[in-house]
Amino acid sequence: MGKEKITMVCANKAPENMDFLPDVQKIKEEFKTADHDIYIVLDSGDKFITKFHETNADLWPQKEKIINIDHHPSNQNFGGLNIVNSKAASTTLVLFHLFNRIGIEIDHQMATCLLTGIYTDTGSFMHSNSSPEAMRVAGELLKKGANLRLISKRVFRNTPLSTMMLWGKVFSRIKKNSQGVVISAVTKRDYKECSATREELSGVVDYLKYIPGTKYATLLTEENGHVKSSLRTTRDDVDVAKIAQKLGGGGHVKAAGFSVKGRLEEEVRWKVIPKKENQVE
Amino acid sequence: MGKEKITMVCANKAPENMDFLPDVQKIKEEFKTADHDIYIVLDSGDKFITKFHETNADLWPQKEKIINIDHHPSNQNFGGLNIVNSKAASTTLVLFHLFNRIGIEIDHQMATCLLTGIYTDTGSFMHSNSSPEAMRVAGELLKKGANLRLISKRVFRNTPLSTMMLWGKVFSRIKKNSQGVVISAVTKRDYKECSATREELSGVVDYLKYIPGTKYATLLTEENGHVKSSLRTTRDDVDVAKIAQKLGGGGHVKAAGFSVKGRLEEEVRWKVIPKKENQVE
Numbered sequence: 001m002g003k004e005k006i007t008m009v010c011a012n013k014a015p016e017n018m019d020f021l022p023d024v025q026k027i028k029e030e031f032k033t034a035d036h037d038i039y040i041v042l043d044s045g046d047k048f049i050t051k052f053h054e055t056n057a058d059l060w061p062q063k064e065k066i067i068n069i070d071h072h073p074s075n076q077n078f079g080g081l082n083i084v085n086s087k088a089a090s091t092t093l094v095l096f097h098l099f100n101r102i103g104i105e106i107d108h109q110m111a112t113c114l115l116t117g118i119y120t121d122t123g124s125f126m127h128s129n130s131s132p133e134a135m136r137v138a139g140e141l142l143k144k145g146a147n148l149r150l151i152s153k154r155v156f157r158n159t160p161l162s163t164m165m166l167w168g169k170v171f172s173r174i175k176k177n178s179q180g181v182v183i184s185a186v187t188k189r190d191y192k193e194c195s196a197t198r199e200e201l202s203g204v205v206d207y208l209k210y211i212p213g214t215k216y217a218t219l220l221t222e223e224n225g226h227v228k229s230s231l232r233t234t235r236d237d238v239d240v241a242k243i244a245q246k247l248g249g250g251g252h253v254k255a256a257g258f259s260v261k262g263r264l265e266e267e268v269r270w271k272v273i274p275k276k277e278n279q280v281e
Numbered sequence: 282m283g284k285e286k287i288t289m290v291c292a293n294k295a296p297e298n299m300d301f302l303p304d305v306q307k308i309k310e311e312f313k314t315a316d317h318d319i320y321i322v323l324d325s326g327d328k329f330i331t332k333f334h335e336t337n338a339d340l341w342p343q344k345e346k347i348i349n350i351d352h353h354p355s356n357q358n359f360g361g362l363n364i365v366n367s368k369a370a371s372t373t374l375v376l377f378h379l380f381n382r383i384g385i386e387i388d389h390q391m392a393t394c395l396l397t398g399i400y401t402d403t404g405s406f407m408h409s410n411s412s413p414e415a416m417r418v419a420g421e422l423l424k425k426g427a428n429l430r431l432i433s434k435r436v437f438r439n440t441p442l443s444t445m446m447l448w449g450k451v452f453s454r455i456k457k458n459s460q461g462v463v464i465s466a467v468t469k470r471d472y473k474e475c476s477a478t479r480e481e482l483s484g485v486v487d488y489l490k491y492i493p494g495t496k497y498a499t500l501l502t503e504e505n506g507h508v509k510s511s512l513r514t515t516r517d518d519v520d521v522a523k524i525a526q527k528l529g530g531g532g533h534v535k536a537a538g539f540s541v542k543g544r545l546e547e548e549v550r551w552k553v554i555p556k557k558e559n560q561v562e
Binding site for chain 2: 119124128131134140160165168176
């Protein structure tokens, strides 16, 4: 196997905050199926996840040429060889054990790549998939020279000004009602004022759901003549899918959404305070 | 040693987000020196850190009665017995090894407490003190039943609405000039509008310094007729202490501040755009 013939491909361009990963600039966005003998598919539960399911339709029937390495419980075992461990916190943990097993030495650059996978998939060890095993391997990768400073700086502390300003608008106008429903909203004008895009809102609604005393959180956003709503909850007794369904949407128990035609307009609510019986005028 | 005679003390009330720690409500805020024979001081580099240096002045000369357990390199070894490991990421790591050494069994509640110390002192394994050792012990504590879900929820995902709104105001009005100086400001009116206090700004300036392309970050706050400024940088070629000194303040190379009499007022700046020579009127 000549190194020259290996092609790294990903249908999406790597996000900017991942440009510190060794050799990331060598990743191509497309490939010809006929140019290769073996295809290693990583971190993809099904072929459509790769986004090459249509562009490289000739690849998938050649099952025996596919090595499928993953950690998603939903993995469809679409390869001739399927190395899938649904208990692993990240696919890079599966790779770590595979490398050890077949005797591939992990250098400091590989260690940085593998550790980045663990950090991102466990939310820097805050998600419930942060197993003792993930911790142990992270420690080993640090010993092998993984650059933690770079990972934590680039992956977790790298928010562009536009995103921070847009999130600031979301946070500064949060309303929480007496039932514990947290609402915030973003208008088209906000994107313009912050020089931001809709994509930069990704993840912000999760912060809203964590506000103490929140039943569920809703983020309203303007988009192509529609108002889109994202619903999130951390509570086990709340089903946001049901709420979204009533408004023509859908989703999961803890994360759902709906969309209605229209635009956002801030409304100042007036509350009637009834006069107490023995109150002096 | 009768359990009845053990008193847990801390000069400050435990912060609300730590109220999940087992027995935290048993911690007292004061004690009489004469009531005890042995004093175990944790996580304190010097006696003034405990804030009991004056209220319990009679304690400190009785050096032989003090067991000093810590991980700060600056520790003054003020005890008769000093168990100080400046390489440990947290004092709870020192305790973990001590418990193992002297045969104290770590149950799931103790594991939660010890793991909380590791998480907070390493910033959930994002600070540079996140050693392989800290990772390994964290894994062991998880195996012993430490409640990671509770720690990550209460310690890291527990921002009150008032804090989130106040941070939102800071983020939404960030300005970055052409030299990469990031500035934001908080007025007395902001605290009122968010039902927040000055203390809730703690940590926000650190987010500003991480904005890509930032030379240094400045947060201006109104306080008792003064405008206080906090300066932060991540760059090795910038000394914010020097900048603060010019304005009558001081501090460290990467974190400094100054204070001037006055109040904040937003200024809309007008920029003169010179007419190009061949431009049509």
